[in-house]
Amino acid sequence: MTAVDERAEILAAQRNDHSFETLWDELEWRGLIHVSTDAGALSELFEGAPFTYYCGFDPTAPSLHLGNLVQLLLLRRIQLKGHKPLGLVGGSTGLIGDPRPTAERTLNSRDTVAEWVTRLQGQVSRFLSSEGENAVRLVNNLDWTAPLSAIDFLREIGKHFRVGTMLKKDAVSARLNSDEGISYTEFSYQILQGFDFLELFRQYDCKLQSGGSDQWGNLTSGTDLIRKVEGQSAHAIGTPLITNSDGTKFGKSEGNAIWLDAEMCSPYTFYQFWLNQADADVIDRLKVFTFLSRAEIEDYARQVEEEPFRRAAQKRLALEVTTLVHGSAATQGAIDASEALFGRGDLATLDLQTLTGALGELKTAEAVAGTAIVQLMVDAGLVASLGEARRAIAQGGVYVNNVQLVADDTVLAESDLLHGRFAVLRRGKKTLAGVRVAQD
Incomplete structure (x- = not known):
């Protein structure tokens, strides 16, 4: 299509x-x-x-x-x-x-x-x-x-x-x-x-x-x-x-507007913005920014009240508005990237544009192939010191492209690079950082 x-x-x-x-x-x-x-x-x-x-x-x-x-x-x-x-x-x-x-x-x-x-x-x-x-x-x-x-x-x-x-x-x-x-x-x-x-x-x-x-x-x-x-x-x-429930101005992300142009705000960033809406705000957002019916929105209001941990309203909001603005393919790419970054999908399947958009939201270390992973963890802000990096690896909580690290002397290999230039570091379940290798 x-x-x-x-x-x-x-x-x-x-x-x-x-x-x-x-x-x-x-x-x-x-x-x-x-x-x-x-x-x-x-x-x-x-x-x-x-x-x-x-x-x-x-x-x-x-x-x-x-x-x-x-x-x-x-x-x-x-x-x-x-x-x-x-x-x-x-x-x-x-x-x-x-x-x-x-x-x-x-x-x-x-x-x-x-x-x-x-x-x-x-x-x-x-x-x-x-x-x-x-x-x-x-x-x-x-x-x-x-x-x-x-x-x-x-x-x-x-x-x-x-x-x-x-x-x-x-x-x-x-x-x-x-x-x-x-x-x-x-x-x-x-x-x-x-x-x-x-x-x-x-x-x-x-x-x-x-x-x-x-x-x-x-x-x-x-x-x-x-x-x-x-x-x-x-x-x-x-x-x-439109303001958030805490009175802050809606539509701002670290001081920057959420733009409708994919080059100024990637579909991944856009999707995450909606996905991260607070429970106190999400129903109002569904009313304003989607064409869901009153009955559908009232059902999501019930789900927010009874099962907020499922974040069903936020997921539907992010799906609807990102599809409206960027189309279904870009939206699915954003969903895939979100899943893959947190270990629930294959990072290698993400296209370059989607991966770049996703990494744009993370702290990123500049590197060259052969750099020690522990050094990259420090450079990317995942840990404060090399010693802390080694302890995190020993505890089994460090991943490179969703592959668990077992040795603290591991270096970034050419084969680790996604699209020949990127890698994703993860500490624990939710703390992420990117690695970017400069191209000649």
């Missing part, structure tokens, strides 16, 4: 849960609504005739991340109801960047932003159907901002914005109260996003914009602008910022 065929099959299998009376009810149950314009009107809109809606994604990096995945899945759920999504990738807003709470963004070059626009458009299109009367349409706000002069922009759009209101926006006020301050460039971002909604309203009769709740000020800048210029109502939905 080709990647395109598999993606079509994944999309075809997705369903909204018909045990809910309305889509709005399901979105609320899944925890996808933090703030919105008129909830009653939105519920009626969802149940009515097909309408156009959108979400914007700025190319401030070469890949989308888990926060963006929340929006993509919300767009997909609304599309499954029969409505028409627009995926906006911001070729103009990406040149500026929305204000961060702490510091000014570094502006990327036009060529870089253009390249990232193309990459993000490809990612957006993978999660939404391009078939049928409500096929996704990709748009780029550079198309309508580039031809507009600064004078025309100020006269036609800027005059509808009040500085006092703009200053009250959360991101703006946070920056004004910081040592960094805020530039006029980032201060103007909300005007550009409001203009986007107005333009899409005019071109496509777009009635709804979604985004993270931290973007609420930018979302309502569009609804306000449409009301002032066109005298009509439009809607906005702000999804909650």
